[in-house]
Amino acid sequence: MKYKKLYFTAGCVLVLCFIGIYFTYNPTKYSFFPKCPFHYLTGLDCPGCGSQRAIHALLHANLADAIRQNLLLVLSLPILLIHFGYVLTSALKGKKYKWALLYHPLTPRIMAVIVIAFWIVRNTPYYPFKH
């Protein structure tokens, strides 16, 4: 129980540090941000490419640029926020709460299809959001 609190606090501090870094520095202008190995090797975008730039854009309330950088990240954001809402409530109330939608048999399948479709489509000339 003691360790759990420690992990929780450390996690929160880490998240705040990352928010500070991604707010202050634009990943397109500084070279210390890690680059995607898939993009480096193939020249293609993977489903996660552009998420650092998208976070920078989101932290500056620029939704249009975030969508241009990584549509998938913007789409996943509500899911991530609701999930961590459940995690937080579980931690505070000391009782396990699970979001039933994540355990629906169709949810992960639909997500897998979306991720793979996004991966393919964003590398075609037909992808509407170019950065």
Next chain:
Amino acid sequence: MDFQQQQPFSQPPMPRPKNWLVESILVTLFCCLPLGIVGIINAASVNSRYDVGDYNGALKASEQAGKWTKIGFFGGIVVGVLYGIFVVMLGRG
């Protein structure tokens, strides 16, 4: 399938194993490796196996999903840290 699994109400229901879905999505978005997709596919298997009563299969899929998500997560951290060291050394050299 054994006798007990066919009568789910004769014993307290087994808890649903963790499906690692959100963690897999995070790995897909931030670790740039297809390992997150392996995690998502295993998450699908956790849900569907649990729903047909294949508890052991669901548990196994949960372990697989967790394994690939962790490999993706720590792989991402290692690549990121190595890249950071590389950039700092280049900057000094």
